[in-house]
Amino acid sequence: MLERVVAFFNFRDKVRKSLILFERRSYVKEELPESNLIDCSLGQNPFGFPKELLKEIDLGAIGIGGYPDPYHLRLRKALVERWGGLFKEDDVFIGAGSMGCLEKINKALMREGVTVLGYLPQFTEYISEVEALGGVYDSIMLDESDGFRFNSEKLLSKLSKEHILVYIDNPNNPTGQVIPIDEIRLIVERAMRLDVVVIVDEAYGDFMDDENSALTLNYPNLIVIRSFSKGFGLAGLRVGYAVIKGEEVKEFYRKVNLPFEVSSISEEIAIKALKYKSFVEESRVLIRKIKEEMIASLQRKGFCLSYTHLDVPIFLLWQKGINLYDYFRERGILCVKGCDFLGLDSSFVRVRVPPQIESFLERVGFGF
Known part of the structure; x- marks a missing residue:
C-alpha cells in the first residue's frame, strides 16, 4: 500500500501571481x-x-502505433481546398480544438497587466484564460433592452492602443447572433491602425454563411479561429485551426506552437468530414x-x-x-x-x- 508523504512544501510562492486569487469561470461542470x-x-x-464517416475510417490503415504528422500537412491542404484558396497552407495552424489555438495566442501575448478588449456576454473560457495568465479583460456590456445585440460603435469607442488585442466571437456565444462581416472589417481596420491584434473566434462559424466569415478578409493583425466541434459534430476529436495571414504574427505563433497537436485518427476523420458540407x-x-x-x-x-x-x-x-x-x-x-x-x-x-x-x-x- 502506498503511503502519502505529508510534509510542508511551499508551491504557492512559485506560481504566477495572477493565479493566487484567480477563480476559473466555466460552464463546463464535473x-x-x-x-x-x-x-x-x-x-x-x-x-x-455525418454517420457515413464511420464507414470510411480504417484504423489499421491510419497507423495508430506511430506518431501523427507533426504539422498536419494533409489537413492543412484539405482546409485550403475547402475554402477555395482564401488562404495558403502556410497560414493554417492546427490545434486541440479552437481553445487549443486560443491558448497558443495567449501564450505569445499574455503577461501580467496587459489588457484585452471584448464585450459581454461572451465565451467564458477565453475570458478565464486571459485572467489566469495575468491579463485584464476590458469589456463593454451589450444592452439587455436591445436583446444584447452587438454594438460595433460602442466597442470602437473603447478601443485604444492600450489594448493588446480585441476578442470577438462570431457567432456570439451565448446569444447565437451573427455579427455582419462589414462590422468585423471596421473593427479590424481600426485595430490595425492602433497596432492591436484582433481574434475572431468562429467556433460556431459553420452555422453562418461562408461569405460572412472573417477568413474572407486580408489583414496582418487578424487571427481567425475555427473548429470541427460544432457544425461537423466532432467535439470528441478536439480539432480546431487558426488562420493567420500576417507574416509577423505567424512567426511568433510558430515559436509557441507544438507538434502533434491532434491524433492521427482525429486528423483523418477531420479531413474526411470536410466532404460532408x-x-x-x-x-x-x-x-x-x-x-x-x-x-x-x-x-x-x-x-x-x-x-x-x-x-x-x-x-x-x-x-x-x-x-x-x-x-x-x-x-x-x-x-x-x-x-x-x-x-x-x-x-x-x-x-x-x-x-x-x-x-x-x-x-x-x-x-x-
Whole structure:
C-alpha cells in the first residue's frame, strides 16, 4: 500500500501571481447528468456527426502505433481546398480544438497587466484564460433592452492602443447572433491602425454563411479561429485551426506552437468530414425550424430572448426574479447557467436547440 508523504512544501510562492486569487469561470461542470434529462447545454450540433464517416475510417490503415504528422500537412491542404484558396497552407495552424489555438495566442501575448478588449456576454473560457495568465479583460456590456445585440460603435469607442488585442466571437456565444462581416472589417481596420491584434473566434462559424466569415478578409493583425466541434459534430476529436495571414504574427505563433497537436485518427476523420458540407447545411435547416418554434413558444410563456440568428443552435433566455437554470432542471432540461457568463446572473440560461422539440415543449408547458 502506498503511503502519502505529508510534509510542508511551499508551491504557492512559485506560481504566477495572477493565479493566487484567480477563480476559473466555466460552464463546463464535473458532473454526470441524469439519463432522463433533455440536454440543451454544451454547444454542439444537436444532430451529431455525418454517420457515413464511420464507414470510411480504417484504423489499421491510419497507423495508430506511430506518431501523427507533426504539422498536419494533409489537413492543412484539405482546409485550403475547402475554402477555395482564401488562404495558403502556410497560414493554417492546427490545434486541440479552437481553445487549443486560443491558448497558443495567449501564450505569445499574455503577461501580467496587459489588457484585452471584448464585450459581454461572451465565451467564458477565453475570458478565464486571459485572467489566469495575468491579463485584464476590458469589456463593454451589450444592452439587455436591445436583446444584447452587438454594438460595433460602442466597442470602437473603447478601443485604444492600450489594448493588446480585441476578442470577438462570431457567432456570439451565448446569444447565437451573427455579427455582419462589414462590422468585423471596421473593427479590424481600426485595430490595425492602433497596432492591436484582433481574434475572431468562429467556433460556431459553420452555422453562418461562408461569405460572412472573417477568413474572407486580408489583414496582418487578424487571427481567425475555427473548429470541427460544432457544425461537423466532432467535439470528441478536439480539432480546431487558426488562420493567420500576417507574416509577423505567424512567426511568433510558430515559436509557441507544438507538434502533434491532434491524433492521427482525429486528423483523418477531420479531413474526411470536410466532404460532408451538405450535412452541415441540412443541420442548419433543421435547427432553423426547431429554433423558430422554440422561440415562439417561449415568448408566449413570457420569457425574454436575446437577439439571435435562427441557424445557430444556441440562444440566451431570461426571466427576472427566478433561478432559470433550476426552473429548467426541475422540468428535466439541462441548460447552461447564466451566472457562468460574466455580466449575467441566475435569471439567465443559455439554451442549445435539442434534436426533437416535442419533449422540450411538453416539459416547459407547465406554469411557473
